[in-house]
Amino acid sequence: MRDKYGRNIEYLRISLTDRCNLRCKYCMPEEGIHDKKSHNEIMTLEEIYEVVKISTELGVWKVRLTGGEPLTRLGVTGLIEKIAKLDKIKDVSMTTNAVLLKKYAKELKEAGLKRVNISLDTLKEEKYNEITRLGSLRDVLEGLEEAKKVGLLPIKINTVLINGFNDDEIEEFVELTRNEDIEVRFIELMPIGQTADWAKEHFIPNTVVLEKIKELEPVEIWDKSSPARYYMLPGGKGKVGLINPISHQFCGNCNRLRLTADGRIKPCLHSDEEINVLKTMREGGDVREVLINSILSKPMRHHLNEGETIRRNMVRIGG
Ligand code: SAM
Ligand code: SF4
Numbered sequence: 001m002r003d004k005y006g007r008n009i010e011y012l013r014i015s016l017t018d019r020c021n022l023r024c025k026y027c028m029p030e031e032g033i034h035d036k037k038s039h040n041e042i043m044t045l046e047e048i049y050e051v052v053k054i055s056t057e058l059g060v061w062k063v064r065l066t067g068g069e070p071l072t073r074l075g076v077t078g079l080i081e082k083i084a085k086l087d088k089i090k091d092v093s094m095t096t097n098a099v100l101l102k103k104y105a106k107e108l109k110e111a112g113l114k115r116v117n118i119s120l121d122t123l124k125e126e127k128y129n130e131i132t133r134l135g136s137l138r139d140v141l142e143g144l145e146e147a148k149k150v151g152l153l154p155i156k157i158n159t160v161l162i163n164g165f166n167d168d169e170i171e172e173f174v175e176l177t178r179n180e181d182i183e184v185r186f187i188e189l190m191p192i193g194q195t196a197d198w199a200k201e202h203f204i205p206n207t208v209v210l211e212k213i214k215e216l217e218p219v220e221i222w223d224k225s226s227p228a229r230y231y232m233l234p235g236g237k238g239k240v241g242l243i244n245p246i247s248h249q250f251c252g253n254c255n256r257l258r259l260t261a262d263g264r265i266k267p268c269l270h271s272d273e274e275i276n277v278l279k280t281m282r283e284g285g286d287v288r289e290v291l292i293n294s295i296l297s298k299p300m301r302h303h304l305n306e307g308e309t310i311r312r313n314m315v316r317i318g319g
Contacts, residue, residue, distance in 0.1 A: 001058045003298045011256040012060045014048060016076060017068040018261045022097050023133040024121075026160060026202070029194050030133060043263045043278055045079045051259055051277060054288050056088040058295070060257075064093045064117075068261065071100040077111045084112025095119065095158070099135055101143025109150040116147050117156040117185075122166050123173070131165065156183040156241075163204040170212050177238030185228055185241035190270075206242045216240060226250075245270070251301035257294055265294040273297065 002008055018037055023030055043051075052063060063083055070076055071094075084092050094108070095117040108116075120140055122128050128137035147155055159166065159173055173184045186206045189199040210216055216231035219239065227250045228241030258266040263278020275297070277290045 001292065001295050003295050005298070005300050007254060007298070008059065009255055009257060009295045009298070010059050011062040011064070012052060012055050012259060013064045013066055013256055014052070014259045015067050015261045016048070016065055016070045016073040017042065019072055020067060020069040021072055021099055022069065022135045025131055025133065026162065026189055026195050026199050033194070037262045041262050043261060045075050047263065047278065047281055048259070049079060049082050050281065051287065052083050053086060055291055056086050057288070058291055061088050062091040063089060064095060066095040069097055069099070070094055071096055071104055077104070077107050080108060080113050081111040093117065097135065098140045098143035098147070102139065102146045105143065105146040105150045105152060109152055113152060115154060116152045117158050118144055118147070119158045121160050121162065123169055127165070131162070154181055154183060156185055158185050158187055160187045160189055161204050161206055161208070162189060163202045165202065167204060167208060170209055174209070174213050174216070174233065174240055177240055178233050178236045180238055182238040183241055184238065185243055187243045188245060190245050206244055209240065209242060254298070265290065267294050267298040271299060
C-alpha cells in the first residue's frame, strides 16, 4: 500500500522484546531501562503473528525481527517459522547482538530466517566489554562464524561510530570486506531516549570513514530504500555502507513501519507518534484499519537534524 507521499510500504520491523542481555552505552542506561513493560503489556507471539499476517494483505513482504535482543525472546524460532510460511512473505531477517547466535543459528535458518545483521562496535575484547557493559566479544565472533556456517547470508555488521572509542578501528572493520562477502555498515550515533546526551557527546559523522580510507570507491545498489550509501575496496569482495540517520536523505525512499514490543505502530523511527494496535486487537477492533491509518500517517520526513530528540529508548523501539 502507498502512503500519502506515494511511498510503497512493504517492510515491517518488529521489536520482539524491550529486554536485552547487554547494556550498550548509547542504547541503555547501566541499570537497564526505567520503564520496563510488564508481561501482559507485551504482545504475545500470536498477536505479533496476527499483525504480520494482516500487514501482508496490505503489501508487506519483508519482515525484520529486532528488539531489545530478539534472541532473548522465548519462542522466536516458532514465530519465524510461521511468518516465513505466510504466502506473501519473501524475506525474514533479524538484527541481533549475536551473543546467543552460536546456539540458535541452525534452528533459525531451518525455521526460515534468511539473514542476520550483527551489531558489533569493536574488534577488541576489552573494549567490547566496556561498551556493552556485559558482553564478551568471543560469543559474538562465534555467533558470526556459526551464522556463516549455516548460511544466514549475506552477513551485515552494524557498527555504530563512537568518537574516541572506535574511530581508530575503522580500517580494521573495512578490511573485513576485502576477502569476504560481508557488509560492514557504519551507523552514526542517534540522540535517542535516556542516552541522548551520551550520544551527542560521542557523535562523529561517518564521512570520517571516507577521509580515513581513501581507497573506497562508491558503488550503485539497486535497493533505493536502503538507508546506506555503499562503497567497496578495489577488488574487495564485500561492501562498506554508510548510514546517516540524522540527515533525512532517505526519508523519501522510506518503505517501513515499525511495531514495538508493547504493540505500538511507529510510522517513523524518529517521531514520538505511536498508534496502539495492541489495544485495538485486544478490544476486538479492526487491526487492518489501524495499519492503514498508520501507513497514511507516515510523515514526509523526520526532524531529528533540527535538534529534536525522541523519548523512547532505542532498545524499546527496535533499531
Ligand atoms: N539488540 C539487537 C542489536 O544490538 O543488534 C537489536 C536491537 S538494537 C536497538 C538495533 C541496532 O540499533 C543496533 O545495531 C544498535 O547498534 C543500534 N542502536 C542502538 N542505539 C543507537 C543509537 N543511539 N544510535 C545509533 N544506533 C543505535
Ligand atoms: Fe541491547 Fe542491542 Fe541496545 Fe546493545 S544495542 S543494549 S545489544 S538492544
